[in-house]
Amino acid sequence: MQVNENFEPVIVAFCCNWCSYAGADLSGTNRLNYPANVKIIRVPCSCRVNPMFILRAFQRGADGVIICGCHPGDCHYTSGNYFTRRRITLLYSMLDFLGIERNRTRLEWVSAAEGAKFAAVMNQFVEDVKKLGPNRRLEDLRCRKQ
Amino acid sequence: MLKISASNLNALFDRIAEKQTLYIPVDREPNVSEYKKYESGMTMSKALNTVRSAKDFFFPQTENLAEFKVSGKTIEVKDIRKENEDFVVFGVRACDARSFGILDKVFLSEPVDSFYKNRREHGTIVTMACTRPAETCFCTTFGIDPTVPGGDVSVFFDGENYFFLDNTPKGEAFVASVSDMLEDGDASKLAEVQENTRNIMKKLPLSGLSTDSFGGERLMEHFNSDKWAELSESCFGCGTCTFVCPTCQCYDIRDFDTGNGIKRFRCWDSCMYSDFTKMAHGNSRNSQLERFRQRFMHKLVYFPANNNGEFGCVGCGRCLSKCPISMNIVKVMKALEDK
Amino acid sequence: MQEAMIKRAKELLADGTVNRVMGWKKGEFAYDTTPAVFETAEEIDRDFIYNDFTQANQSKYLIKESRKEGKILALLKPCDTYSFNQLVKEHRIIRENVYVIGIPGGPKIDIEKIKAKGITGITNVKNEDYTLKIETIYGVETMPFYEAVSVKCESCKSKKHVVYDELIGEGGDILDSNRFDMVEKLENMTSQERYDFWRGELSRCIRCNACRNVCPACTCENCVFDNPKSGIDQKAAADSFEENMFHIIRAFHVAGRCTDCGECSRVCPQNIPLHLLNRKFIKDINCLYGEYQAGADTTSKAPLTDYRTDDCEPSVVHERGAE
Numbered sequence: 007m008q009v010n011e012n013f014e015p016v017i018v019a020f021c022c023n024w025c026s027y028a029g030a031d032l033s034g035t036n037r038l039n040y041p042a043n044v045k046i047i048r049v050p051c052s053c054r055v056n057p058m059f060i061l062r063a064f065q066r067g068a069d070g071v072i073i074c075g076c077h078p079g080d081c082h083y084t085s086g087n088y089f090t091r092r093r094i095t096l097l098y099s100m101l102d103f104l105g106i107e108r109n110r111t112r113l114e115w116v117s118a119a120e121g122a123k124f125a126a127v128m129n130q131f132v133e134d135v136k137k138l139g140p141n142r143r144l145e146d147l148r149c150r151k152q
Numbered sequence: 153m154l155k156i157s158a159s160n161l162n163a164l165f166d167r168i169a170e171k172q173t174l175y176i177p178v179d180r181e182p183n184v185s186e187y188k189k190y191e192s193g194m195t196m197s198k199a200l201n202t203v204r205s206a207k208d209f210f211f212p213q214t215e216n217l218a219e220f221k222v223s224g225k226t227i228e229v230k231d232i233r234k235e236n237e238d239f240v241v242f243g244v245r246a247c248d249a250r251s252f253g254i255l256d257k258v259f260l261s262e263p264v265d266s267f268y269k270n271r272r273e274h275g276t277i278v279t280m281a282c283t284r285p286a287e288t289c290f291c292t293t294f295g296i297d298p299t300v301p302g303g304d305v306s307v308f309f310d311g312e313n314y315f316f317l318d319n320t321p322k323g324e325a326f327v328a329s330v331s332d333m334l335e336d337g338d339a340s341k342l343a344e345v346q347e348n349t350r351n352i353m354k355k356l357p358l359s360g361l362s363t364d365s366f367g368g369e370r371l372m373e374h375f376n377s378d379k380w381a382e383l384s385e386s387c388f389g390c391g392t393c394t395f396v397c398p399t400c401q402c403y404d405i406r407d408f409d410t411g412n413g414i415k416r417f418r419c420w421d422s423c424m425y426s427d428f429t430k431m432a433h434g435n436s437r438n439s440q441l442e443r444f445r446q447r448f449m450h451k452l453v454y455f456p457a458n459n460n461g462e463f464g465c466v467g468c469g470r471c472l473s474k475c476p477i478s479m480n481i482v483k484v485m486k487a488l489e490d491k
Numbered sequence: 492m493q494e495a496m497i498k499r500a501k502e503l504l505a506d507g508t509v510n511r512v513m514g515w516k517k518g519e520f521a522y523d524t525t526p527a528v529f530e531t532a533e534e535i536d537r538d539f540i541y542n543d544f545t546q547a548n549q550s551k552y553l554i555k556e557s558r559k560e561g562k563i564l565a566l567l568k569p570c571d572t573y574s575f576n577q578l579v580k581e582h583r584i585i586r587e588n589v590y591v592i593g594i595p596g597g598p599k600i601d602i603e604k605i606k607a608k609g610i611t612g613i614t615n616v617k618n619e620d621y622t623l624k625i626e627t628i629y630g631v632e633t634m635p636f637y638e639a640v641s642v643k644c645e646s647c648k649s650k651k652h653v654v655y656d657e658l659i660g661e662g663g664d665i666l667d668s669n670r671f672d673m674v675e676k677l678e679n680m681t682s683q684e685r686y687d688f689w690r691g692e693l694s695r696c697i698r699c700n701a702c703r704n705v706c707p708a709c710t711c712e713n714c715v716f717d718n719p720k721s722g723i724d725q726k727a728a729a730d731s732f733e734e735n736m737f738h739i740i741r742a743f744h745v746a747g748r749c750t751d752c753g754e755c756s757r758v759c760p761q762n763i764p765l766h767l768l769n770r771k772f773i774k775d776i777n778c779l780y781g782e783y784q785a786g787a788d789t790t791s792k793a794p795l796t797d798y799r800t801d802d803c804e805p806s807v808v809h810e811r812g813a814e
Binding site for chain 3: 386425486
């Protein structure tokens with residue numbers, strides 16, 4: 007695949023309020039760099055992420071979607087992220103089945119103490135999506151910026 | 153009559169497609185056909201009819217009407233019309249050809265729907281006479297002769313040659329534009345083919361179906377019939393019948409916010425859907441019985457009441473073969489008609 | 492079989508066990524049958540039919556019917572019993588108000604497969620020792636029964652009735668089906684090939700909602716796609732994205748509850764193999780979280796309302812097979 011060097015993907019990151027959002031915060035206070043491509047949406051728990059949110063993000067111009075939550079066992083609500091894990095596994099698998107590039111979707115567990123991990127994950131994800139190029143298979147042509 | 157041999161038909165298609173977009177029915181699976189934009193090498197389907205009707209060409213399932221851009225207190229309206237290109241639809245059956253007349257009554261009466269009108273003006277309909285009707289056919293009930301299909305140009309097939317007969321000035325121009333590919337031919341076999349088809353029509357299981365019990369003057373009687381409950385009991389409110397129907401013409405208009413402007417589009421709607429009559433005050437048809445009744449009352453009573461007795465059905469039989477639970481206009485007519 | 496069913500139904504009506512019978516009604520042609528509720532023996536004698544064409548799954552109607560006064564008799568094929576059981580489990584069908592008779596299932600035949608052979612003008616279809624004799628106005632045609640078997644019966648998963656009050660005929664067993672073969676074939680394709688395959692299929696969707704409305708697992712009072720407040724309500728797919736979204740969400744909403752009854756593909760007027768989406772979820776659930784058959788019982792926890800602390804991570808999707 008031809009890589010467009012100038013391509014800057016739009017990444018939507020759904021971050022759980024208790025761990026990953028705080029992790030993102032920590033990475034900022036630690037002055038760690040992560041790309042400005044990442045748009046964070048704070049959710050009360052990773053299991054708040056309805057599969058529809060992910061599709062809508064792609065519809066409206068996201069090139070990659072990542073979900074971040076507390077490590078399994080550390081959920082603020084005891085078990086939310088366990089449900090997330092099953093649900094999102096099935097959804098990602100279905101997107102892959104429909105021929106949507108699998109590297110456009112990701113799930114990572116990032117705790118409030120893992121500022122460095124947050125930055126590393128985002129750097130890596132942006133890199134991966136850059137290689138894929140713009141989202142064409144799951145975009146809504148009407149929403150493409152002219 | 154002007155004719156072209158079956159082996160030269162594709163050469164004719166190539167010629168038509170040079171100047172304008174041509175659509176022909178092609179097989180998607182064996183004997184399952186759909187209209188496709190003609191590309192060299194495609195073969196015309198021999199199936200009786202397409203799964204979707206030909207109304208799509210004039211009244212597409214979705215179409216963008218306008219675009220808006222809002223900045224501050226100004227709204228910029230963009231004209232995005234694209235329906236002004238000439239095209240030809242080849243192989244339309246008599247039932248679908250009649251359906252355009254019914255759609256015309258809706259879209260071309262005041263206020264005229266200019267999107268539909270433009271498409272009608274730019275489209276040339278080339279029809280194809282039927283020779284092998286199916287058991288689901290009942291076009292003769294509505295006075296249609298499938299051996300004389302109508303449209304701008306009627307095409308007849310006698311087994312070897314396709315014969316062309318223009319019916320309108322547009323059709324005449326079309327035939328003239330390809331006349332160098334056509335030759336004068338002996339159409340004597342055609343009468344026999346037509347007679348044969350008419351005889352088959354008489355033998356079809358639905359040939360006895362009559363519209364005598366329907367029309368505007370029977371409104372209250374049919375509306376209050378106690379048969380609707382039983383007829384509609386297993387209808388689960390999908391829109392299959394409406395979307396494969398060549399005469400269903402209801403639509404919805406909506407705005408879609410793209411994030412960088414608004415697109416106003418219209419799309420087909422179905423009176424079988426629960427939210428079809430949803431309005432600010434609520435919903436006026438809350439049960440499937442009412443919604444089901446509406447669809448058939450419209451075709452058999454309301455439409456003829458407003459259109460000099462013309463019925464809103466052409467007997468193409470698509471709803472008969474596609475309804476998931478096999479409930480259809482024929483069963484409704486038979487249940488409601490005078491015994 | 493039809494006689495035995497009619498006889499038993501009339502007995503149950505006569506002795507007051509039930510006051511209605513859910514069955515199939517004769518249509519215009521030899522092959523069209525409509526699900527119907529019968530209230531009297533006369534109606535049953537006149538219209539009741541059970542033949543090779545009675546494919547429709549009646550379980551969904553029982554949601555409404557089981558809430559009416561009195562008990563209704565349901566005649567359920569093995570596949571229908573799974574849907575029935577699943578709806579009982581979800582408290583959608585009131586079990587006490589339904590008297591279930593398990594009846595032998597298919598294989599049923601699909602008239603479209605007969606028509607695909609170019610056979611038209613059909614006036615009668617007879618099954619003579621697994622050869623179909625098709626009478627048409629153009630003469631008599633024959634074809635092997637098995638070439639006309641409907642898609643949903645081709646890969647039958649079970650001949651076992653998972654719920655019944657009595658059986659007519661013999662009960663059967665769970666079968667070793669090949670139902671995941673096509674899913675596997677798609678999984679082994681490249682991402683681009685899969686994309687092209689699904690675009691070819693889903694681009695034909697006319698959004699008639701038949702797949703959704705017929706589905707015994709789709710029982711929401713107000714579907715997200717009909718609800719203006721959901722922000723994604725749509726009456727037609729205005730873009731290929733909306734086609735994909737509708738079918739992903741439709742399948743996702745029934746993941747772990749879909750019994751694989753095959754009705755979605757049966758009713759699709761455009762012959763889109765929608766059951767493959769549902770089967771993909773079923774196959775994934777079986778592989779990743781252990782074998783699970785929705786509707787097999789009324790007590791087990793559904794895979795998506797359950798979890799284990801050592802479940803696999805979503806990265807399995809990224810790691811397996813070729814891109």
